[in-house]
Amino acid sequence: MEEAVIKTEIRDNAAWLTINRPHAMNALSRETVIEIDRIVSELADRDDVRALVFRGAGKAFCAGGDLKYFKETVGSGDMNKFRNYLNLCQDMYRRVETFPRPTIAMVNGVAVAGGLELILSCDMVVAARSAKIGDGHANFGIIPGGGGAIRLPRKMPMALAKRLLFTGNLFSADELARWGLVNEVVPDEQLEDTVRALVGQVAKNSPLGLRVIKQLVNDGFEQPLDTALRLEVVAWESYGRSEDIREGLQAFDEKRKPVFKGR
Numbered sequence: 001m002e003e004a005v006i007k008t009e010i011r012d013n014a015a016w017l018t019i020n021r022p023h024a025m026n027a028l029s030r031e032t033v034i035e036i037d038r039i040v041s042e043l044a045d046r047d048d049v050r051a052l053v054f055r056g057a058g059k060a061f062c063a064g065g066d067l068k069y070f071k072e073t074v075g076s077g078d079m080n081k082f083r084n085y086l087n088l089c090q091d092m093y094r095r096v097e098t099f100p101r102p103t104i105a106m107v108n109g110v111a112v113a114g115g116l117e118l119i120l121s122c123d124m125v126v127a128a129r130s131a132k133i134g135d136g137h138a139n140f141g142i143i144p145g146g147g148g149a150i151r152l153p154r155k156m157p158m159a160l161a162k163r164l165l166f167t168g169n170l171f172s173a174d175e176l177a178r179w180g181l182v183n184e185v186v187p188d189e190q191l192e193d194t195v196r197a198l199v200g201q202v203a204k205n206s207p208l209g210l211r212v213i214k215q216l217v218n219d220g221f222e223q224p225l226d227t228a229l230r231l232e233v234v235a236w237e238s239y240g241r242s243e244d245i246r247e248g249l250q251a252f253d254e255k256r257k258p259v260f261k262g263r
Contacts, residue, residue, distance in 0.1 A: 006035045007057070008043075012196055013203035014051040015043050022058030027066045028114045030085055037092040044100055047262055050203040050210075052099055053195060054118060055106040064113025064136065065089070065146075089114065089146040096121040098218070100211045102202050106195045107182075112136040112170065117146035120155055123214065125181065126195050127173035128188040133181070139168035154221075156181050206244040207262035 007018040017039060019026040043049050056062050073082035096103060096118065105111075105119045107127035113136045119125055127133070135152070137144050144150075144165070153161040156179045164171070173185045186194045202210065212235050220228035239245060243263040251258035 004035075005029070005032045006039055008039055010046075010048065012199050013048065014053055014199045015046075015049045016053045016055065018055050018057050019062055020057045022056075022060070024066065025060035025063035025110065026056040026058070026115070027063045028089070029066045030069060030088065033085070033088050033092050037088070037095055040092070040095050040099060047207075050101055050207050051199045052096075052101060052103045053106050053199065054096075054104070054122065055108055056111075056115075058109070060109040060115075061105070061107045061111040061131065062115030062118055063110060064115050064117075067140070070142070086145040089117075093117055093121040093147050100214070101207060102210060102214065104195060104198060106191060107131045107133065107173065108188075108191060110170070113142075113144075113148070114146050116164075117144070117148045117151070119181075120147065120151040124183045124198070126184045126186065126191065126198065127177070127182050128191045129173060129185055130188050131173040131185075132170040133173060133176055134168065134170035135164045136168045136170070138166060204257075206242075206248065206258075206260040208242055208244050208260070209239065209248075212239050 003020055005020055007020045009016045009018075017036070019028075019032065019036075021027060021029070021032065040052070043052060069085065070082070073079070073085065102124065103122040105122040105125045107119065107125060109128070109131055111119055111131065111133045116133060116135055119133065135144065135148055137148065149165060152164060155161075156176075160179050163169075173182050176182045177185050184194065216228075216231055216235055220231055223231065244258075244260045247260060248258045
């Protein structure tokens with residue numbers, strides 16, 4: 001029986017998704033993209049999932065798209081089939097990006113091309129010190145198709161984003177942390193414990209409040225400042241009637257830790 005290309009584990013108030021193709025450095029086959037999209041869609045409705053963590057099996061986080069599939073489609077001139085694959089990829093990354101709870105990329109090794117695009121779709125990035133990250137498309141005459149050229153300049157300074165895109169080079173996690181792409185770099189053996197601690201810090205807060213905050217950040221980034229500021233006032237009109245805000249204020253008054261239900 002074949003192993004699942006995506007392994008899912010629910011623990012510590014989070015869903016831990018492992019890309020399970022270590023023999024191919026966790027390259028994103030068509031099947032893998034479809035599975036990530038399906039699983040993330042299902043997890044969005046689960047109240048027991050307060051964070052979503054991505055990681056890779058073996059020594060790589062994700063080596064990007066499956067170049068064998070590229071050769072089968074683009075190489076044979078079947079652009080309709082390849083366009084369908086790109087649409088699947090973009091839909092999957094967008095689903096990750098708009099997941100209603102915080103998402104974390106736990107980068108345990110090489111992350112390149114589509115692997116970088118998955119990182120860019122996550123809210124936070126924690127990397128092992130040995131991790132190497134880059135775009136890599138240009139090395140094989142390929143252009144980004146999963147949002148790399150669009151999201152990367154929104155996550156780091158334009159000139160530095162172009163350096164990653166134009167050179168195709170891999171960079172250390174420490175260097176990319178200085179550029180703002182990676183939140184935290186830790187010794188390899190501390191990676192999972194660090195991510196688990198981060199999940200704990202997130203999971204103790206109101207899932208409804210975090211959902212609203214994430215939406216405000218994402219939507220507000222695309223708007224003129226005055227329009228974005230008004231979004232916060234509008235958000236308060238509905239969130240101010242939630243059970244979680246009442247529980248938070250009551251807990252403050254009673255000098256105890258709040259117990260949020262996400263309502």
